[in-house]
Each structure stands twice: as structure tokens, then as C-alpha cells.
Amino acid sequence: MKTGAKTITVRYFAMFRESAGVSEEALTTDAATAADVFAATRDRHGSSEPLAHCKVAINDQMASWESEVSDGDTVLLFPPVAGG
Amino acid sequence: MAIRSCCFRRLPVVDVIKITAEPIDPAALRDTLFDDAAGAYCGFEGWVRNLNEGQRVLQLEYEVYEPLSISEGDKILAEAAARFPHLHAHCVHRTGLLEIGDCAVWVGVSSPHRDEAFQACRYIIDALKVRLPIWKKEYYANGDSGWVNCERCAQHGHAPASSDA
Numbered sequence: 001m002k003t004g005a006k007t008i009t010v011r012y013f014a015m016f017r018e019s020a021g022v023s024e025e026a027l028t029t030d031a032a033t034a035a036d037v038f039a040a041t042r043d044r045h046g047s048s049e050p051l052a053h054c055k056v057a058i059n060d061q062m063a064s065w066e067s068e069v070s071d072g073d074t075v076l077l078f079p080p081v082a083g084g
Numbered sequence: 085m086a087i088r089s090c091c092f093r094r095l096p097v098v099d100v101i102k103i104t105a106e107p108i109d110p111a112a113l114r115d116t117l118f119d120d121a122a123g124a125y126c127g128f129e130g131w132v133r134n135l136n137e138g139q140r141v142l143q144l145e146y147e148v149y150e151p152l153s154i155s156e157g158d159k160i161l162a163e164a165a166a167r168f169p170h171l172h173a174h175c176v177h178r179t180g181l182l183e184i185g186d187c188a189v190w191v192g193v194s195s196p197h198r199d200e201a202f203q204a205c206r207y208i209i210d211a212l213k214v215r216l217p218i219w220k221k222e223y224y225a226n227g228d229s230g231w232v233n234c235e236r237c238a239q240h241g242h243a244p245a246s247s248d249a
Contacts, residue, residue: 013147013149013217013219014147014219014231015219015231053233057152057217060151060152060155062152062156076149076152076217078149078217079219079231080233081213081215081216081217081218081219081233082213082218082219082220082231082232082233083146083148083153083177083189083213083216083218084130084188084189084209084212084213
């Protein structure tokens with residue numbers, strides 16, 4: 001696990017963006033995983049959705065919530081999808 | 085992208101997914117699937133309907149994160165080609181504001197025989213719905229709006245989706 005402070009970019013979509021009031025922001029965090037980022041930004045996206053209902057991508061690649069985040073990464077937080 | 089060679093036309097055949105802000109024209113899209121070797125075509129259209137969870141829906145707005153919708157859509161098309169070998173498969177999904185009756189998504193598959201066309205089409209639409217980063221906001225007659233499938237994170241969210249797609 002990569003630990004220690006890092007600066008990442010967090011991007012919010014749909015409901016998460018509306019809750020956060022911004023589409024993206026820089027975050028300095030000691031989050032080790034994507035799930036940690038989701039938890040660290042809970043007061044921004046405002047979601048109590050189970051992680052299993054949401055999706056995450058890192059640097060435009062679909063990722064898992066256990067994926068590690070590194071300094072400089074862009075983490076995309078996706079609320080439950082509803083295409084079709 | 086799922087790329088296969090077509091032995092009849094001797095051209096590379098590329099299955100594609102597109103995201104568009106323009107109206108979908110299923111008849112024109114169907115024509116892109118013609119192939120001398122095709123004995124079957126199966127198409128699916130998802131339409132915007134006027135009622136969801138007892139609420140009158142006036143409009144839908146789709147938000148699409150296009151880079152990952154395209155790359156994930158390409159994976160789905162490749163999976164469908166591997167599982168249900170067919171000749172051509174394309175799909176198109178709308179973004180932006182849609183009215184009742186508009187076509188929100190179209191999937192079309194051509195194949196020598198009908199089984200593969202039905203199965204590939206079903207596989208593609210079912211996978212698109214749950215895997216592409218696309219969100220749908222409904223606008224209701226009572227003035228409310230809500231993100232579909234996001235009922236626990238939205239004050240006015242409703243599920244399930246209001247189009248059948």
C-alpha cells in the first residue's frame with residue numbers, strides 16, 4: 001500500500017458533481033485506495049450509496065475500489081449509472 | 085474495437101459505438117449493417133417514455149462521460165463478437181436533452197442466422213446499461229427532477245429507469 005500525503009485530482013459526475021458544486025478539484029490526501037478517496041470526499045459528493053453501486057476510474061481507465069492511487073492521479077467518481 | 089475480416093467484402097469490419105447529441109435515425113443505422121452474407125438483422129431501440137414510478141416524466145437529460153463510454157463500449161462489442169459470432173454490430177447512445185418518444189439508444193446486429201443476431205443484440209444492450217458511465221436525469225410534471233438509479237444519494241431520485249433500454 002502506498003501511504004503518505006499525495007495530491008490527486010478528483011472528478012465528480014452527475015449527482016456527485018451537483019452535490020460537490022464543482023466538476024473537479026485537487027485533493028491532498030493520504031488515501032491509499034480509490035475507496036479511501038471516496039470516503040475522504042464524502043462531504044463533497046454526499047453519497048451514502050454502497051460502493052458496489054458506484055464505479056471508479058483512475059486516469060481514464062476503469063478501476064476497482066481496491067486500486068491504489070498515486071500522486072498525480074486523476075480519480076473519477078461515478079454514481080450509479082443509468083444508460084439506455 | 086472488435087475488428088474482424090469479412091471474407092465476402094475483403095474489408096476490415098469494425099464494430100463501433102457512438103455517442104451523439106443528434107437524433108438517432110434507426111432506419112439509416114440499419115442500412116450500415118447490410119452484408120451479402122447476412123440472413124438476419126436484429127435491432128433494439130430504447131425510447132423515452134412518459135411515466136416512471138407513477139410520476140409523469142416530461143424530459144430526460146443524459147450525461148455521458150464519452151472517453152470511457154467508448155472504450156467500455158468497444159470491450160462490450162468485442163465480447164459480443166466472441167460469444168455470439170456475427171457479421172456487424174453497431175450501437176449509438178444519445179447525450180443531452182431528450183423528449184418523450186425520442187430514441188435514446190439503438191443497437192443493431194447482422195448475422196447469417198437469427199440466433200446470433202438476437203443473442204448479440206441482447207448481450208450488448210444489457211451490458212451497455214450497467215457498464216457505461218452514463219447518467220439519466222428525469223424532469224417531472226410537478227417540477228421536480230431526479231437522477232435515475234441514485235435514489236439513496238439524490239433527494240428526488242427514482243428507479244428504475246424510465247426508458248425500457
